[in-house]
Amino acid sequence: MKRISFRAVAAAIAALASALAGHAAATAQELRVGVRAALDTADPASSYSPNRNITLQIYEPLLLQDASLKPVAGLAVAWRMRDPTTWEFTLREGVKFHDGSPLTPEDVAATIARNMATEVPQTYKSDIREIVSVEAEGPRTVILRTRAPSPQLPFGIATFGIVSARATRDATPEDFRGKAAIGTGPYRWSEWTPGQGVTLTRNPDYWGAKPHWDKVQFRFVPNDSARVASLLAGDLDVIDAVPPGLTQRIEASSNAHLLSTTAIMMLYLQLEMGRAQSPYVTDADGKPLPKNPFQDIRVRHALSYAINRAGIADRAMEGAAEPAGQFMAPGLDNHDPALKPLPYDPAKARALLAEAGYPKGFNITLACSNDRYPGDARVCQALGQMLGAVGIKTQVETVPISILFRRRSAGPNGLPDVPAFMLGYGAPNGLATSALTSLVQTQDRDRGRGGNNYTGYSNPKLDAMIESAMVEPDEAKRAALVREATHVAIGDTPVVPVYFTKAIWGLRRDLTLTPRADSFTFVDTIRPAK
Structure with missing residues (x-):
């Protein structure tokens, strides 16, 4: 009779257990997504x-x-x-x-x-x-x-x-x-723990391709380092909004990888120009100025020339951004390749300030979020230094996005309580006309105009151009109208485009997804990699 060693039996049992565990992991179909x-x-x-x-x-x-x-x-x-x-x-x-x-x-x-x-x-x-x-x-x-x-x-x-x-x-x-919570989508609402996460479950009767995942957990992990660490430790399968400073950790990992695309999100500065005199702008000695400098187009252009967009994209954002000189990113509706950002020219910025009557510059506060966009606080500090270098001495304040949203209309007459702030905008429908309507058209809540125009800026000629573009049925004619309106808006500079973000995901090595311009993580596109 052939003798079977105990050691061989133990090894066989261990191998079987390992195989069963691997099979269970492969068929459990539970996905854990970390979102910022x-x-x-x-x-x-x-x-x-x-x-x-x-x-x-x-x-x-x-x-x-x-x-x-x-x-x-x-x-x-x-x-x-x-x-x-x-x-x-x-x-x-x-x-x-x-x-x-x-x-x-x-x-x-x-x-x-x-x-x-x-x-x-x-x-x-x-x-x-x-x-x-x-x-x-x-x-x-x-x-x-x-x-x-x-x-x-x-x-x-x-x-x-x-x-x-x-x-x-x-x-x-x-x-x-x-x-x-009754929809038609591939996933059903299951549970929401505010501040922690949302759980969805598969809709077995979905009209389209059957959902791959039985259960999906969206976990809210606002801390970038914690989100990346959870992916690398295997506690999360997919994460969004990978910050530029942490991409190398994922690239160096043997169990995770990156996917990215240029996104619709444009980070921009809005300049408060609705008040003839701003209580929030002071001279070099800290005294209120007799008039609001941002009502002078030369000052607005000076601020734009003071920004080193390539430096922000390459260094502050570590390559995870693209310099912006308009509202729509490359590849999206009515992006105009001919419309380039103003070049970085601090000497020209200082000359324009002097020409406008501010040879010694002036003092402002720049408010930005610190929890909404990858690298937002770091970029804000860089902007403050760039503006300071041309004479616009800038106190930088970074706050949670919920506070920033309130501050943009917290001053008198619904204007901001800061003279400059940085926010992001991406047209949810991907249309250039929506960006124009939201950011620079005269604010009119009843008509749905100027929804994100908190500058006080109003240009009736531009308003009419945008309205014409929105009702033009001929696509080529509409594109020409949009291009003309965009050039006028960028020339007036109530909004200063800074950069387009790149949407970056980190995934388990054996998974893939379809990168989207809106940065959304649609789990029906997440599949095992072939």
Whole structure:
């Protein structure tokens, strides 16, 4: 009889256990995603990017956005403009909500009405402001009528998810943590622990390709080093917003890798120019100036010349950014390759300041976030030094993004309580007209204009150019109008583009994903690497 050694049996059992463990890990289909910015409401009417990153995986738009934010078929399989003020959308057949009820035109109408009426801080109102009615023609046809020609409406329709009319009737934002959390997406809402994370579960009845993951945990990890360390330790499978200073740690790892793309997010300075005299700008001796220097275009140009954008992109951002001289990044709608950033020229900046009557410069405060964009606090310090070098002595204040959002309208007449601040903007629909409307058009809340224009800047000629571009049905003519309006806005310089961010993800070595210009981490694109 052949004798079997105890040592051989033990080795065989260990090998089998290891194989079974590996098989279990491979088939568990649980994904752990670390994100920098936390969800602040579960309400899908919020257009705040960290919220959309999660809610759009539960509630799907009529039209989806591809990786470069172009509209593609989603809950609607076809769409056409019947006439300049009428759009027709054909719903996909057989789509069901998570509770088993069918998708109908009434759900589309209820979603649009709710988005128009919502009081959440950041909304989709600018994307649907021209819609005056939603009508049903049979069970699968939705008719949207607009008050003016809206040739770009499909881009706006692709930004927000459709909710169930039945489940959301009289729903409050809190109800989207429970009874109202009914979408059509590949994943279902499961649990939200504020400040910690969100859990989603697979929708087994999804109309499209079956979701790969049974369970997805979004963990909020605002500390960059902690997020990277968790990926390298195997506690997270995917992380977003990898900061430039930590990319080498991932590149040097044997169990993780990086993926990146140029993103829609533009970091920019806004200069308060709405007051004839600013209490927040003082002379070299600390005394209030008799007039607001930022109302002088020479001063605004001087500030732009003082910024070494290439230095910020290469050093402060360690290559994870691209210098910006306009509102749209390369590859996006109406990016103009001919529109370059102003060159770094401190001598010209000082000459312009002297010409404007400020040979000794003046003192300002520059406020920036320290928890929203990769490298934001570090870039802010660099900007302060650059401005100081030409005579604009700058006190830098970095604060949480929630505080910065409040400060941009905390001064008299709803203007900022600081003369300059840095924020990021990326048009959710990927349209240059949206960037123009939001950042530089005269602020008019009722009409959805100037939503992010906190400068006090108003140029009626530019407003008219933007309005013309928005209603022009011919794509080539519209592009020419957008290009002209962009050149005027950049020339006036109420907003100073600094750089476009790069969206960078860290992933477990055996995973891949589709990088998106909006920086969203859509888990239905995360798959085992081939």
